[in-house]
Amino acid sequence: MPCCALLPLMLAIPLLWPGLTAASYSQAEKGSQPARPRWRGKRGWMWNQFSVPEELNTSSHHVGQLRSDLDNGNSSLQYKLLGDGAGSIFVIDNRTGDIFAKQKLDREERSLYILRAQVIDTITGKAVEPESEFVIRVSDINDNEPKFLDEPYEAIIPEMSPEGSFVIQVTASDADDPASGNNARLLYSLLQGQPYFSVEPTTGVIRISSKMDRELQDEYWVIIQAKDMIGLPGALSGTTSVLIKLSDVNDNKPIFKESLYRLTVSESAPIGTSIGKIMASDNDIGENAELDYSMEEDNSQTFDIITDNETQEGIVTLKKKVDFEYQNHYRIRAKVRNRHVDAQLTEYHVEPSTTVIKVQVTDEDEPPVFLRPYYLFEIYEGRPHGSFVGVVSATDPDLRKSPIGYSIPRSKVFRIDDNGTIITTNSLDREISAWHNLSVSATEKYNTQQISQVPVYVQVLNINDHAPEFSEYYRTFVCENANPGQVIQTISAVDKDASTEEHHFYFNLSTEDTNNSSFIIIDNQELVFACKRSLSCTSPS
Numbered sequence: 377m378p379c380c381a382l383l384p385l386m387l388a389i390p391l392l393w394p395g396l397t398a399a400s401y402s403q404a405e406k407g408s409q410p411a412r413p414r415w416r417g418k419r420g421w422m423w424n425q426f427s428v429p430e431e432l433n434t435s436s437h438h439v440g441q442l443r444s445d446l447d448n449g450n451s452s453l454q455y456k457l458l459g460d461g462a463g464s465i466f467v468i469d470n471r472t473g474d475i476f477a478k479q480k481l482d483r484e485e486r487s488l489y490i491l492r493a494q495v496i497d498t499i500t501g502k503a504v505e506p507e508s509e510f511v512i513r514v515s516d517i518n519d520n521e522p523k524f525l526d527e528p529y530e531a532i533i534p535e536m537s538p539e540g541s542f543v544i545q546v547t548a549s550d551a552d553d554p555a556s557g558n559n560a561r562l563l564y565s566l567l568q569g570q571p572y573f574s575v576e577p578t579t580g581v582i583r584i585s586s587k588m589d590r591e592l593q594d595e596y597w598v599i600i601q602a603k604d605m606i607g608l609p610g611a612l613s614g615t616t617s618v619l620i621k622l623s624d625v626n627d628n629k630p631i632f633k634e635s636l637y638r639l640t641v642s643e644s645a646p647i648g649t650s651i652g653k654i655m656a657s658d659n660d661i662g663e664n665a666e667l668d669y670s671m672e673e674d675n676s677q678t679f680d681i682i683t684d685n686e687t688q689e690g691i692v693t694l695k696k697k698v699d700f701e702y703q704n705h706y707r708i709r710a711k712v713r714n715r716h717v718d719a720q721l722t723e724y725h726v727e728p729s730t731t732v733i734k735v736q737v738t739d740e741d742e743p744p745v746f747l748r749p750y751y752l753f754e755i756y757e758g759r760p761h762g763s764f765v766g767v768v769s770a771t772d773p774d775l776r777k778s779p780i781g782y783s784i785p786r787s788k789v790f791r792i793d794d795n796g797t798i799i800t801t802n803s804l805d806r807e808i809s810a811w812h813n814l815s816v817s818a819t820e821k822y823n824t825q826q827i828s829q830v831p832v833y834v835q836v837l838n839i840n841d842h843a844p845e846f847s848e849y850y851r852t853f854v855c856e857n858a859n860p861g862q863v864i865q866t867i868s869a870v871d872k873d874a875s876t877e878e879h880h881f882y883f884n885l886s887t888e889d890t891n892n893s894s895f896i897i898i899d900n901q902e903l904v905f906a907c908k909r910s911l912s913c914t915s916p917s
């Protein structure tokens with residue numbers, strides 16, 4: 377296109393350009409076109425390629441001249457213009473065929489006008505040439521600045537991304553004619569955002585040029601400028617802002633807020649009691665700030681640390697009961713780690729942070745403690761009241777040892793001295809009660825609320841204090857013709873006393889009966905046979 381060929385010249389003198397005359401314009405045009413006027417077909421019309429620069433501030437701009445080659449100065453010929461904008465935008469001098477633009481034109485609104493020309497002989501009233509169509513082009517000037525298309529721009533990239541990482545691409549467009557030189561050829565540059573970001577001049581791709589740490593700054597406003605005319609003088613420009621946010625990576629390890637924590641626990645606290653909290657902070661956010669507290673190896677028999685997932689605090693709990701009198705303070709060490717650490721980021725997490733926890737055990741007034749969990753005593757039955765049974769002993773575990781008093785509630789048979797000695801208050805009979813199972817109380821004299829009990833089992837031992845007795849009263853009948861040796865009754869005895877083996881009884885007839893009795897008694901240890909004496913008695917076979 378002729379207008380395109382003209383453009384390098386226009387670019388070179390952009391400030392002069394509104395003052396260019398049509399003549400110089402067409403001169404320039406001729407420079408790149410065949411110097412001779414172009415002939416259209418066999419007809420006699422001759423014209424140059426017409427073009428009008430847009431945005432001309434003049435009410436009458438000479439566009440060019442229509443001529444018929446039959447026009448030899450004959451004043452009777454008259455030129456006429458028809459078609460797009462004829463008479464309004466474009467007017468023709470009907471004598472000379474000179475065409476003028478009467479209005480300012482905007483290529484971006486309309487870049488082409490199609491018109492028709494007529495030449496009439498006013499004497500004959502006939503057309504000298506056949507009507508012909510021609511085109512007026514509006515040539516581009518750089519009157520549109522680049523505009524960014526997808527505003528607002530926002531991008532999120534991980535902190536610590538390496539140099540060269542892609543962030544986002546911004547794109548501007550320019551309404552000027554892309555075919556017209558550099559009017560729509562854009563060049564991007566960074567107005568704000570150094571030294572962390574760079575922009576590729578031709579593509580608008582924003583990249584990282586320096587590593588960034590979210591914990592120092594978590595978002596950046598980058599301003600990008602697009603200039604047309606590939607940035608040459610006279611270029612128009614547009615800018616856009618890009619908000620770049622850094623997302624978190626786990627590049628911080630948690631650190632304890634204190635290097636020493638002091639906690640206290642009562643010796644009466646049950647297992648599982650939470651005795652205090654420790655806290656580490658982590659500059660990362662979200663999952664990257666989730667913590668895991670734990671105990672360093674030693675001392676972990678007594679205390680434990682669990683993590684409160686809501687507050688990310690470490691809760692120190694009691695794993696084993698503590699005893700003020702045994703150990704009244706502990707020094708333990710705790711450590712903290714992140715729960716989630718990417719394999720690539722372990723370099724940031726070597727050497728977990730540790731802290732010292734000093735636990736003071738507080739003393740409690742505790743009840744007396746018996747030396748044994750229970751007591752078993754033995755005493756023979758039949759001993760007189762006041763007899764010694766056994767001694768129990770309890771002590772106050774507290775530092776301020778209280779004297780202990782003892783008592784045996786609800787016992788009619790025993791009493792206990794202040795020194796723990798149990799004595800009888802009655803004679804004991806094993807055959808009535810073989811066991812006396814007691815509960816002995818120990819009471820601190822300084823604080824009678826502090827009471828403990830211990831079971832005491834008193835076994836009453838047997839003495840042989842009972843004669844054997846017949847199991848029953850026997851009434852025996854015998855037939856008159858009973859044979860000697862015939863068994864007429866078996867008798868047995870019992871003994872209330874306790875025996876380790878079975879009782880053995882000895883049976884015999886009373887002395888007065890032995891001499892003149894018709895019966896004998898055979899001591900068979902267990903069984904006894906009686907025979908009628910008047911007959912010859914024999915042992916049963």
Ligand SMILES: *[C@@H]1O[C@H](CO)[C@@H](O)[C@H](O)[C@H]1NC(C)=O
Binds near residue numbers: 793797
């Ligand atoms: C215990 O106290 C009683 C007096 O109440 C005394 O007779 C006895 O000897 C004491 N026993 C011991 C072992 O001290």
Ligand SMILES: *[C@@H]1O[C@H](CO)[C@@H](O)[C@H](O)[C@H]1NC(C)=O
Binds near residue numbers: 811812813833
């Ligand atoms: C007393 O304790 C002993 C030993 O534990 C047991 O054998 C006995 O049955 C108990 N007696 C009573 C009356 O509870």
